[in-house]
Amino acid sequence: PKYVYEFSEGGKDQKDLLGGKGANLAEMTRLGLPVPPGFTVTTEACRRYLADGVVPPELRVQVTRALRALEDKVGRQLGDPKDPLLVSVRSGAKFSMPGMMETVLNIGLNDVSVRGLAAVSGDERFAWDSYRRLIAMFGRTVLGIDGESFVEAMDAMKRTRGVTQDVDLDANDLEELVEAYKKVVHQETGRSFPQQPREQLDLAMNAVFDSWNTERARLYRRRERIPHDLGTAVNVVAMVFGNLGPDSGTGVCFTRDPATGRQGGYGDYLPNAQGEDVVAGIRNTLTLADLAERDPGSASQLYAVMRRLETHYRDLCDIEFTIERGKLWMLQTRVGKRTAAAAFRIAAQLVDEQLITMDEALQRVTGDQLARLMFPQFDRSATRTRLATGLAASPGAAVGEAVFDSATAVARHAAGDSVILVRRETNPDDLEGMIAAAGVLTSRGGKTSHAAVVARGMGRTCVCGAEAIDVDAAARTARVGDIVVNEGDVIAIDGSTGEVFLGDVPVMTSPVAAYLEEGLDTALSGADEETAELVQAVHRVLTHADATRRLGVRANADTGEDAARARRLGAEGIGLCRTEHMFLGDRRALVERLILADSAAARSSALEALTPRQRGDFVELLEAMDGLPVTIRLLDPPLHEFLPDRTELSVRVAVGRERGEDTAAGETLLAAVERLHESNPMLGLRGVRLGLVVPGLFAMQVRAIAEAAADRIKAGGDPQVEIMVPLVGSVMELHLIRDETDGVLADVAEREGVTLDIPVGTMIELPRAALTAGRIAEAADFFSFGTNDLTQTAWGFSRDDVEAAFFAAYLDKGVFTVSPFETLDAIGVGRLVRIAVEEGRRARPGLKMGVCGEHGGDPESVHFFHEVGLDYVSCSPFRIPVARLEAGRAAI
Ligand code: ADP
Ligand code: MG
Ligand code: MG
Numbered sequence: 001p002k003y004v005y006e007f008s009e010g011g012k013d014q015k016d017l018l019g020g021k022g023a024n025l026a027e028m029t030r031l032g033l034p035v036p037p038g039f040t041v042t043t044e045a046c047r048r049y050l051a052d053g054v055v056p057p058e059l060r061v062q063v064t065r066a067l068r069a070l071e072d073k074v075g076r077q078l079g080d081p082k083d084p085l086l087v088s089v090r091s092g093a094k095f096s097m098p099g100m101m102e103t104v105l106n107i108g109l110n111d112v113s114v115r116g117l118a119a120v121s122g123d124e125r126f127a128w129d130s131y132r133r134l135i136a137m138f139g140r141t142v143l144g145i146d147g148e149s150f151v152e153a154m155d156a157m158k159r160t161r162g163v164t165q166d167v168d169l170d171a172n173d174l175e176e177l178v179e180a181y182k183k184v185v186h187q188e189t190g191r192s193f194p195q196q197p198r199e200q201l202d203l204a205m206n207a208v209f210d211s212w213n214t215e216r217a218r219l220y221r222r223r224e225r226i227p228h229d230l231g232t233a234v235n236v237v238a239m240v241f242g243n244l245g246p247d248s249g250t251g252v253c254f255t256r257d258p259a260t261g262r263q264g265g266y267g268d269y270l271p272n273a274q275g276e277d278v279v280a281g282i283r284n285t286l287t288l289a290d291l292a293e294r295d296p297g298s299a300s301q302l303y304a305v306m307r308r309l310e311t312h313y314r315d316l317c318d319i320e321f322t323i324e325r326g327k328l329w330m331l332q333t334r335v336g337k338r339t340a341a342a343a344f345r346i347a348a349q350l351v352d353e354q355l356i357t358m359d360e361a362l363q364r365v366t367g368d369q370l371a372r373l374m375f376p377q378f379d380r381s382a383t384r385t386r387l388a389t390g391l392a393a394s395p396g397a398a399v400g401e402a403v404f405d406s407a408t409a410v411a412r413h414a415a416g417d418s419v420i421l422v423r424r425e426t427n428p429d430d431l432e433g434m435i436a437a438a439g440v441l442t443s444r445g446g447k448t449s450h451a452a453v454v455a456r457g458m459g460r461t462c463v464c465g466a467e468a469i470d471v472d473a474a475a476r477t478a479r480v481g482d483i484v485v486n487e488g489d490v491i492a493i494d495g496s497t498g499e500v501f502l503g504d505v506p507v508m509t510s511p512v513a514a515y516l517e518e519g520l521d522t523a524l525s526g527a528d529e530e531t532a533e534l535v536q537a538v539h540r541v542l543t544h545a546d547a548t549r550r551l552g553v554r555a556n557a558d559t560g561e562d563a564a565r566a567r568r569l570g571a572e573g574i575g576l577c578r579t580e581h582m583f584l585g586d587r588r589a590l591v592e593r594l595i596l597a598d599s600a601a602a603r604s605s606a607l608e609a610l611t612p613r614q615r616g617d618f619v620e621l622l623e624a625m626d627g628l629p630v631t632i633r634l635l636d637p638p639l640h641e642f643l644p645d646r647t648e649l650s651v652r653v654a655v656g657r658e659r660g661e662d663t664a665a666g667e668t669l670l671a672a673v674e675r676l677h678e679s680n681p682m683l684g685l686r687g688v689r690l691g692l693v694v695p696g697l698f699a700m701q702v703r704a705i706a707e708a709a710a711d712r713i714k715a716g717g718d719p720q721v722e723i724m725v726p727l728v729g730s731v732m733e734l735h736l737i738r739d740e741t742d743g744v745l746a747d748v749a750e751r752e753g754v755t756l757d758i759p760v761g762t763m764i765e766l767p768r769a770a771l772t773a774g775r776i777a778e779a780a781d782f783f784s785f786g787t788n789d790l791t792q793t794a795w796g797f798s799r800d801d802v803e804a805a806f807f808a809a810y811l812d813k814g815v816f817t818v819s820p821f822e823t824l825d826a827i828g829v830g831r832l833v834r835i836a837v838e839e840g841r842r843a844r845p846g847l848k849m850g851v852c853g854e855h856g857g858d859p860e861s862v863h864f865f866h867e868v869g870l871d872y873v874s875c876s877p878f879r880i881p882v883a884r885l886e887a888g889r890a891a892i
Helices: 015-030 043-052 057-074 113-121 124-141 147-161 171-189 197-211 215-224 288-294 296-313 340-352 358-363 367-373 406-414 428-436 450-458 511-518 520-524 529-548 560-568 585-596 600-624 646-658 664-676 688-693 697-714 731-752 767-771 787-795 799-813 829-843 859-868 877-890
Strands: 004-006 038-041 087-093 103-107 232-238 249-256 263-271 317-324 327-335 385-389 391-394 397-403 419-423 439-442 461-464 470-472 477-480 483-486 490-494 499-502 552-556 574-578 629-633 720-725 760-764 782-785 848-851 872-875
Touching: 004 015, 004 057, 015 038, 015 043, 015 087, 015 232, 015 327, 038 057, 043 057, 043 197, 043 232, 057 197, 057 232, 087 197, 103 124, 103 197, 113 124, 124 147, 124 171, 124 197, 147 171, 197 232, 215 428, 215 799, 249 288, 249 296, 249 340, 263 288, 263 296, 288 296, 296 317, 296 327, 340 358, 340 367, 340 529, 358 529, 358 877, 367 511, 367 529, 367 859, 367 877, 391 450, 397 406, 406 419, 406 428, 419 428, 419 490, 428 450, 439 450, 439 490, 450 461, 461 490, 511 520, 511 529, 511 560, 520 529, 529 877, 552 560, 552 877, 560 600, 560 877, 574 872, 585 600, 585 664, 600 629, 600 697, 646 664, 688 697, 688 731, 697 720, 697 731, 720 731, 720 782, 731 760, 760 767, 760 829, 767 787, 767 829, 782 829, 787 799, 787 829, 829 848, 829 859, 859 877, 872 877
Parallel strands: 397 419, 419 439, 439 461, 552 574, 552 872, 574 629, 629 720, 720 760, 760 782, 782 848, 848 872
Antiparallel strands: 004 038, 038 232, 087 103, 087 232, 249 263, 249 317, 317 327, 385 499, 391 461, 397 490, 470 477, 477 483, 490 499
16 A cells, blocks of 8 residues: 655645645645655554554655655755755644644764754754754654653753753754753663664654654543544655844744734744744744744744635644744644634634635534533623733633642542642643633743643633743742642633633623523623624524524423423424423422322322412423414433432331331331342333323323413413423333323313323333334324433443443543533444434424434534435523534534
């Protein structure tokens, strides 16, 4: 197979094979942008290498040929003693994993070629600076030496020279530093730093392949739901140098502000620097405006390229560039990550600029982003003590105890505390701490720093570059003037403004949440310009989603209050009203009477007492959803859930007996509890099974529903109630319940003098129901997929136990990339859904079908439900806007 592609051979749509970085380098090359020449080794080669443990033999040959072509193009040879070609070896997977994987710069330098480089460049300092960087990067990445060893050698050198910054070291210092670094390599590995250029190249390529499987890369992929079997590509790129003096430098920029979406370029630039220096925060960076002042020529080349890339990609682009003695070089681009607010604003801006259509705008935003915008924000009117202001790197309002290292963040989070991870700057080893923290605060680095990029990627609140704060990780303190924040002190950070506060700050509704619940006018009144632009963007995109989607969106709601809220958020009915809470509280006593009833008379008197209470609940619900469908599920959970705990009760009875008290009532109750005890209650006496073995129970509920509907009709309302039978596995069960139900409905209609048109349907939540859906459809007016139970029964997972017991291990081993209770397992459980949809509709054309499990509000699952042809999804009220948006996206 062809394992190696020159940049001129690929394009942006080949991310699977060339990785994101390689595909976009190829694209830029083909656009005629100034990209240094190079080639990409495919992800397929990486997969082969990881599977076999050795490099495929033909790969070495293909690399040789591509390398020679590269050498011919630039007219220099790798590591040539007089005039060396140097290259970088860069990882680049299909999905960007910022800072997770490895890159080695300046490959091709050795004790001889470093002098050649000094001679041809006329800059000794530059040559030794490049060599010491190679040894450190190669040492860390390829030879597995702790990076701290090199940092210590560098710090020692700065101390003896009495300087604070690396740029203050001269050529002699750096030559000495190279010696020190080589000693580190020898000490740590027992061998010398490899001098052969091709050996350097081959070892670095293997190291990039291996970096795919590091612990932190696996952790990142788990979080981002990236499969573990993709592998990474490797890019070999001719070096260009930003460390050739003050008219050189390196930078990172975005074509729009990735935090807010504001138009115009946004970037960080560092003169006389190489590679990672910008994001590592070793020196403070300049802005693009500063660059334009220092070097107007390069800045205008850069602005022209940014415009070109935005026009080409029709989206926000994120760029890495280097200026070598006044000449601009492009080293990377991709469609940039952005905050949720920026995503909506940029989508609307691009529509207004006529670069994309409304359909495309809808595809540029996600339900997760919308959910994030609904989070509460800090209350601006509350009194607050501002400690410092940094950069607004990733929005949100986070309050928690300050912690100064990743391990403490993880431990405190596990103990249930909310923590803010405070660091000078973060690095990939901080990933676990960042996941555990409610927010991340750094004192160094720009919006393109590691902390900012990673936090934005995972939707974590982040303030970075709060330079007024002096972070001392060893002492576990952060100081601002006289104020000292110790570990455990509460701080609050606002990722939308960059503010850092001492102590707790109250939070309030976000403008987007206000818009969704109270409408556009309320949200816009008094809003500043940026907020107004955001709210309007959300409104436009969501309106377009509503106009586009085929799926209806209903809510899971049990009370009038929830129903009203869901309706404000755009629900078109209730897909699931659970009736079990109506058996709790002071009604528990009535349920106990029902369970303990030893005669038909006792039972029906208990049922009669429950009926009016149930009716009241239903009237409220039907009123809130007047004119829209309301699906009420008959009682589902096993009866013992309404009785006291078995152990507690038996202790109570035993103690009472010891004391000689009258324990007759307790004993009767205990006997009932014992009788109802099950070892697998979720597979036991529940749902339709209860309806069949507890006479009158379902009839009582149906009567209450029918009477509530009759009340509403008489009051001039338009109740659209539907009755849903849970846990049906056989059509016989449904037939039996329907016989009873139809009788009750007819009876109430006649007695109340109204026409009741109440469909009776079933949940499809057992594999047998799905597999016999054609028969079940004979007795069902509608289907509603209960995907929680269907997942539980299809996999044989007890939902209440497995998540804690072994899901982490399963996720780690790649059995699944996300819990099947969160995102529907489309291949397995989804197959059951598909079968039921097809058979159900074949038996009864036009049969209405929806879903009412948690999956109804999960973006990926919504797309699946659209695709299989359901009529609606139903989810918790808070997820309604998310489901509306995703249903719209699915329909494009
Ligand atoms: P990451 O994916 O972590 O950003 P990269 O492979 O992009 O890693 O490289 C790390 C840094 O080195 C970046 O700043 C990049 O611009 C710089 N770099 C990579 N290759 C070259 C090169 N050929 N010449 C100059 N700088 C380079
Ligand atoms: Mg990069
Ligand atoms: Mg269920």
